[in-house]
Amino acid sequence: MAAAESDREVPSALCTEFLNFSAKDTASKWLQATDLYKEVYQHLACYVPKIYCLGPNLNPQSEDLLAQLLLQSPLEWYLCGEDPSMGLVKLEQNNQPSQLCGHVFRVGEPTYSCRECAADPTCVLCMQCFLGSVHKEHRYRMTTSGGGGFCDCGDTEAWKKGPYCQKHEPNISDSCQEDPLAHLSPDMVARCYNVFSIVLRYAVDMLTWEKEDELPPGLEPPDRHDTYYCMLFNDEVHTYEQVIYTLQKAVNCTQKEAVSFATTVDRDGRKSVRFGDFAFCDQAKSVIVRNTGRQSKPLRVQVMHSSVVAHQCFALKVLQWLGHVIGYSDALRRILCQVGLENGPEGENSSLVDTLMLCDSKMWKGARNVYHQLLMSSLLMDLKYKKLFAIQFAKNYRRLQTDFMEDDHERVVSVTSLSVQLFTVPTMARMLIIEENLMTTIIKTFVDHLRHRDLQGRFQFERYTTQQAFRFRRVQSLIGDLKYVLISRPTEWSDQLREKFLEGLDTFLELLKCMQGMDPVVRQVGQHIEMEPEWEAAFTLQMKLTHIISMMQEWCATDERVLIEAYKKCLTALTHCHSGFTDGEQPITLSMCGHSVDTIRYCVSQEKVSIHLPVSRLLAGLHVLLSKMEVAYRFPEQLPLIYYYHNVKCRVEMFDKDLIMLQAGASMMDPNHFLMIVLSRFELYHIFSSADCRKRYNRENTNKDVVQQNNTLIEEMLHLIMMVVGERFEAGVGQVEGCDQIKREIIHQLGIRPMAHSELVKALPENENKETGMERVIDSVALFKKPGVTGRGLYELRPECASQFNLYFHHYSRADQSKAEEAQRKLRRLKGEDTALPPPVLPPFCPLFASLVNILQCDVLLGMLGAVLQWAVEPSGGHWSESMLQRVLHLIGMALLEEQQQLENNSEDHDVSFNFTLKMSRPGEAPSNTASVLALLENLQNAPHLEVHKDMIRWILKTLAVIKMIRERSASSSTVSASGSHRQEEMVCDKDKAERKRKAEMARLRREKIMAQMSEMQRHFINENKELFQQSLEELDASTSTSLEHSPSWSDASLVCVGPRCSRPGEKRQVVTCILCQEEQEIRADGKAMVLAAFVQRSTVMSKNRKRPPHDPERYDPLFMHPDLSFGTHTSSCGHIMHSHCWQRYFEAVQAKEQRRQQRLRVHTSYDVGNGEFLCPLCECLSNTVIPLLPRAKGISSCEQPALGQWLETCAQQIRAMHSAHRKLQPVSADAVEETVEEDCPAPEGFRVDYTPPSPYSTTIKEMLTTFGTATYKVGLKVHPNEQDPRVPIMCWGSCAYTIQSIERLLVDEEKPLFGSLPCRQDDCLSSLARFGSACWTAASQSSVQGHFIRLLAALVPDPQVETSPCILDIDMLHLLVSAVLSYGSVHSQDSSGLSVDAVHLHIFHLVTVAHTVQILLTSGPGEATMEQESGGGEREEEEAVCRLYNTLKTHLGSSLPEMSSGWHLWHCVKLGILPYLRGAALFFHHLNGVPSPPQLLGACPNQWEALCGYLSLPSNLLQLYYSHLDLMEPLLKGWCSHPGVRQTLLGGGVLVSFPRESNSLIELPDDYSALINQASSFTCPKSGGDKSRAPTLCLVCGTMLCSQSYCCQTELEGEDVGACTAHTFVCGAGVGIFLRVRESQVLFLAGKTKGCFYAPPYLDDYGETDQGLRRGNPLHLCRERYRKIQKLWRQHSITEEIGHAQEANQTLVGIDWQHL
Secondary structure: OHHHHHHHHHHHHHHHHHHOOOHHHHHHHHHHOOOHHHHHHHHHHHHHHHHOOOOOOOOHHHHHHHHHHHHHHHHHHHHHOOOHHHHHHHHHHHOOOOOOOOOEOOOOOEEEEEOOOEOOOOOOEOHHHHHOOHHHHOOEEEEEOOOOOEOOOOOOOOEOOOOOOOOOOOOOOOOOOOOHHHHOOHHHHHHHHHHHHHHHHHHHHHHOOOOOOOOOOOOOOOOOOOOEEEEEEOOOOOOHHHHHHHHHHHOOOOHHHHHHHHHHHHHHOEEEEEEEOHHHHHHHHHHHHHHHOOOOOOOOEEEEEHHHHHHHHHHHHHHHHHHHHHOOOHHHHHHHHHHHHOOOOOOOOOOHHHHHHHOHHHOOHHHHHHHHHHHHHOHHHOHHHHHHHHHHHHHOHHHHHHHHHHOOOOHHHOHHHHHHHHHOOHHHHHHHHHHHOHHHHHHHHHHHHOOOEOOOOOEOOOOOOHHHHHHHHHHHHHHHHHHHHHOOOOOOOOHHHHHHHHHHHHHHHHHHHHHOOOOOEEOOOOOOOOOOOOOHHHHHHHHHHHHHHHHHHHHHHOOHHHHHHHHHHHHHHHHHHHOOOOOOOOEEEEEEOOEEEEEEOOOOOOOEEOOOOHHHHHHHHHHHHHHHHOOOOOOHHHOOOOOOOOOOOOOOOOHHHHHHHHHHHHHOOOHHHHHHHHHHHOOOHHHHHOOOHHHHHHHOOOOHHHHHHHHHHHHHHHHHHHHHHHOOOOEOOEOOOHHHHHHHHHHHHHHHOOEOHHHHHHHOOOOOOOOOOHHHHHHHHEEEEOOOOOOOOEEEEOHHHHHHOOOOOOOOOHHHHHHHHHHHHHHHHHHOOOOOOOOOOOOOEOHHHHHHHHHHHOHHHHHHHHHHHHHHHOOOOOOOOHHHHHHHHHHHHHHHHHHHHHHHOOOOOOOOOOOHHHHHOOOOOOOOOOOOHHHHHHHHHOOHHHHHHHHHHHHHHHHHHHHHHHHHHHHHOOOOOOHHHHHHHHHHHHHHHHHHHHHHHHHHHHHHHHHHHHHHHHHHHHHHOHHHHHHHHHHHHHHOHHHHOOOOOOOHHHOOOOOOOOOOOOOOOOEEEOOOOOOEEEOOOOOOOEEEEEEEEEEOOOOOOOOOOOOOOOOOOOOOOOOOOOOEEEEEEEEEEEEHHHHHHHHHHHHHHHHHHHHHOOOOOOOOHHHOOEEOOOOOOEEOEEEEOOOOOOOOOOOEOOOHHHHHHHHHHHHHHHHHHHHHHOOOOHHHOOOOOOOOOOOOOOEOOOOOOOOOOOHHHHHHHHHHHHHHHHHHHOOOOOOOOOHHHHHHHHHHHHHHHHHHHHHHHOOOOOOOOOOHHHHHHHHHHHHHHHHHHHHOOHHHHHHHHHHHHHOOOOOOOOOOOOOHHHOOHHHHHHHHHHHHHHHHOOEOOOEOHHHHHHHHHHHHHHHHHHHHHHHOOOOOHHHHHHOOHHHHHHHHHHHHHHHHHHHHHHHHOOOOOOHHHHHHHHHHHHHHHHHHHHHHHHHHHOOOOOHHHOOOOOOHHHHHHHHOOOOOOOOHHHHOOHHHHHHHHHHHHHOHHHHHHHOOOOOOOOOOOOOOOOOOOOOEHHHHHHHHHOOEOOOOOOOEOOOEEEEOOOOOEEEOOOHHHOEEEOOEEEOHHHHHHHHHOOOEEEEEEOOOOEEEEEEOOOEEEEEOOOEEOOOOOOOOOOOOOOOOEEOHHHHHHHHHHHHOOOHHHHHHHHHHHOHHHHHOOHHHO
16 A cells, blocks of 8 residues: 555656746756766655656656656757757758768558669669659559668669659758858857767666666666566567467456557567565566466567666657757757767677667667657768768677577568668678678678588578578578678779679578589389478578679679689689589490490489589589680680580479589580580480381380480470570670560460469579569560459560470470460461471570580481480380480470571681581481481371471471572572572472361361251251240249230230229249249249348348447337438348248258257357358358248229328227227227227228238248248347337348338439349349238238237328327338338238228339429429529420429428529429439339339330429429419428428538438449558557557448557457457448458458458559559559449349358368457
8 A cells, every 4th residue: 555655646746846947947957966876866866766667557748748848958058058949940940951861660551662672672662753754654663662762862872873752852052061060159069979878878788788777877866766667578489369368367467458469569568567575576487477478489588677668668758859859950850969979988799889780689669769769860971970870780780699599589670681771782782892892791690690501511401390491581681691692783884893892702502512413313213202391491591692693794794803813712612512513423435326435424313313403503504604704715714614514414403504503515626526415415325326216216115204204304304405505695605685585475474374463473594683684675575455344454475576486495384385386386376377386597606615516417416316316217116205306306396497597697718617408417327327317307208197297397498498499599690680589489389288178178068968967957846846845935934033024915005004094914933943942843832932032131231321339139110211321231132932841941051061060169150050151052142030921912903092181090090909909909008998998990891800811831941931031130129039029020121122212222223224124033022022011011010010000090181199200301201102002912912991001002102202302392492593494485384393392391381491593493492303203102002002014114214304204194394283273282291391490400400411311322432542552551440548559441422431450449349359340341341341452452342350351453554464562562542333333243242242252162271260350
């Protein structure tokens, strides 16, 4: 207690002290002080503990106020030497604003980078700078910031052009060089220096302070209390759930409090969870440590003295204050930088900034964030000090990285993440390489952290523990830093830079040497591999270093001397790597086709093979650069024969470099030798080298597997040869530009199939700037096709590029290759060309690689080709494959093209040395006399088993003919033009064409013959089974409900859907088929029940008032719907029909299955059986009840059709009789008997009050009536089902009316005619609803339905016995009409006087129509009188009548109604306002009475109004309804207007709805997506005081921004915790919601608590693709069509159905906890 009491006394004493405090006096006292440091410390020691940390709950508002007053204010007075409010403003006015923007990004804020002008991808602009810059017209990418970087606007090194936006454009007059301190007086500089050094020292001391119970000297408080905090720190090991559970046990708090603790700890890095004396806090600490230390290291908890915590809180405040103050002036910023970087007494690396950096990993998250912000706004904004800071950062680099490895926090909150701000500045990076040897430092640190090596010193990643894997992930950030350093290549080299770069390269080669040959594998033989060896780590390393290696090569490429040095170093390294290799390998000699070569025996299938050969690859890269720069011709001695690639290992990763290495090797050897070595590596040497290989190979070893394996190897080897000769698209190997390479990649990717932009980007290699260079060339090789409402835009290959297609493109996988081959052959067939896919024409080689061509004409290759062709000619043994032959033909084609090109490009005097034609037509040597290649080809041309390759062989022979022509011509005379060859070619072509035409003609005739036969057979079959066909056609006719609508027996003019003249069609049997048992069934009132699967849902789609609080379901009376339609019940159906008993069996089976499933696995399905949901057995559409199908009500042609007045009298009598009958039914208390003894009202003649009519329906139909009624009641009111409740029929009528209104609005929005355009499922649904409504009273208690009718009528015709009727402005008239018409059946059933139902319906309709007209007049606003002249003479009487009526209303209501002069305006209002109601009524009576629809309403006819009025038997001047019965209507009108609610509503007391009600739309979205991101980034979570929301989510229905998917905004809904979005759906959308998740660019559909799905967003980039997750960063713009599609889904009430389909299609969606979003 004592503590609490003292707590209470303290404030009063403090208050007086605080009130007497003067900041000015304190500051002047300091000015006189000799030892300022001591004075300030004393002041802080005294006041900080009095302000901060006084109790368990911190109170930031008052703390900040007091701190400002008592602590910051004196500092500011001292600093300015005058009142800070003036002093700081003066500073700001004198300040030259910085050209650097320096805006630090919030989490989730949009950042922009220009793909054309940015020096590298880390250069970004904030939204303001971007919109004011030149880059918004360029190709830019947009991303959301993870927080913590800053805007690079104004940094000239970051942008190739356009470094400034309009705001930061420097003034020319600025003399930028002057020292900012020149503006300040010397004593001001001294004062600043003093304050900053004391305050910064204080903050650094406090934040790096490690003792929990005492303070640094000079800060001990004058009086010390025994108050402690138990402080919990964040770590990235424990989950939210673990922390919450532990806290509930340790400090026994509620779940809510524990969640808030956990959220704060995660956000700020620490939070006090208990306040009290030491023992009390320590006990909590021990529980937390014990509970979390079981599996992993425990959570970090400290018991800290309150004064320590207080000073730490203030230290953070001080850093923020410093950041704020230096914002006023660059001079102050410079002084602070100087203070921060000044070395302390300990000498090297002892400045305050160093201290902070080195203690980084010991600080908590919040502290780190604050000081990082300060570093950014001070050191990084001042160019002079940025350099000094970078040097310190580089000096401490190893220590910082090592700390980061040990620390478990994300890199975002580590000081090492600042490397991106420093190393990406090119001048800075080069300065650090030279002065601090940064490159070497980074690589050495990297190598240090990968400690596992094998005996040869290579990395070893076997049996990786999770701890090591975690460290390995951390180590990769070093590679990132190295990438930043290398990202921009130097333009000029200094000697120091050369020296340091090569030193760095040395270290890098050491690293690569450790990787050369790591993770070697041996081919497993004889048994299955149980455990796959750990390959992932080595691969990750390889992938991460790829860019580094290419960047190193680019650096080398910019300077010749560096390149040559690098080449030497690399060679040495490689030789060193391989020196240990050749010991155990015996040299052997291979000979073949008269050539022999010495090599070593290396057996690929048995020795170790590794795919990691980075040193060799680096060498290959450098070799190409040498070739490109043509250094080689000036220093031939630089190129020893490369340590020849003895290990030809076929690999994929880093494949291109291996290929270049092979090409380099092959270009320096005799081609025959090269091929023999290749054969030996493929272990195929023995097959081709034997003298009679062509024959012997078929006969011998018939072991299937060996043959199969050899075939594959031969195919691979032929492919390799093709690549070595044919891959010339690397600049330096062939004479090409860089863009040719990309073009070729694109052509081959699109050769497989048309692709979207994002797929193409993925398929192309990226450089270190994440650019593929595709945009420059794509338009020259592809055409873009825009997407429709779904799908995405696709690029298609331009037809003229098809000739560049190479079937054996080296980046194709086997699958890609076969797809591409199929696609290309198909294209050629469509164009009617032959289907050969000859090799494309290739660019020439560079001189250094030129000798590779000779491989194509060397003897060994010809020997191999001959052998394969020979096997193909005699295909007995099956030892060859078609693809082997295809490859051989391709190689021959390549050789011929090469020769043709050389001949065509040749100038007269040279003799072309390449003569493949000669060699291919030479037969073999004497002993074997093998046939020549040419002869074999001619043989094959006619082989029957090679149909597929005919075209290709034909093409080869044709090309051969052309080449012969050229040779002959050049031999005879070199001047003849080339026309001869073309003529020759044309002849060959014509022959081909004629042949092909003949074939096509034959095929066409064959097709026609077959078709004729088929149709003959069909005719025969129909004739035989005539009766069958006739019968089924008739039944079809009967079963379609639409056949009624167009029945010819009605003359169109007379169609009327309501009233005594109602044109009901003749009776027709309606026969339907059950989808479950396939039986047919006629729909009859006494037959088996047939039902439609239906889905009932609450809806707010048409709501005009989302503010209305939800009603209390138990007491709410839904009889009258308010015109704002704030909640409705909508019914939809998929239109599939079942027997009721079939459906019940099906539903029971679903329930049983669900129970079994729930016992097995606890997951939701896409439907909730507990709520009566199921999927339609046919179309799997979500349903939750069934509507019974009922026959049409029979029209009774009755004699008596009373006039309106007569009916009103009769009705009043009937109602009185019913009142007295109902009173008798109610038990009456004794004392009330006296008053109610009135005489019973006599019932009118023929009306029997006590008669209960028998139900016309069979028991199954009655059961189904109850089923649907209860379902609608349960869903619509959100209550438990209760079939006795009198509100059941009301809910059904309401659902009928609401569904009609919703469909009528949809038809208007889509500009479709009222009838004939609905899909039949909606037609069936409406007619079932209307007929169900007219029958549902038979399943309810008759007296309660009569009671409803009495109350409904009383709203229009006053009834003294009904107390509270709503006023006319609070009733939705269509709901009133539908309910009154449908409930009248219960009254009529007791009337045997022959009164016509139709007449009554018409009278009710007329009454409601008049009421609606009055309603519209009361709510119409004043119009513009100028419209007068528009009216023709045609509507004079309507206008006069409407003016008279309006004036009558005015006499009743006086000043509540505005003056109206324009009759035209009033009539216009009435016509427009009443149209939706009339259209709804027409739909209702059409479906209720089954009257066909008039043809004028089936299309868009001009006189819709007259047609509609005629169909509804209304006069086209609606006011005649009023004036023809003036004596009856006048009193009614007076009654309506005298209701107190009318006046009150008109004067603004209630919700006034004007007619026609506009359709609701989803909110307007901005065209540019970044506007949304910006809006979301400034949105803060409403619950956790100003904290940024992690997943801001926009409701597309009402535009509210919500903080989704976070603990802070969970609320309790019906006993469950739900996230903000789910809670919002119940307020805004009756449980259904459409949201846009702004950071993910994703649309979210939610329905109820367990259903949801993601949907494609309406934002597309320029390539017609969505970018969910914003991964690609292309600018996104709103696609209106797609947004309209989402809006249409919403208006159709199809969101829940859409979710159901999505969840059925994708099971992973079912497992997501949607309610937490």
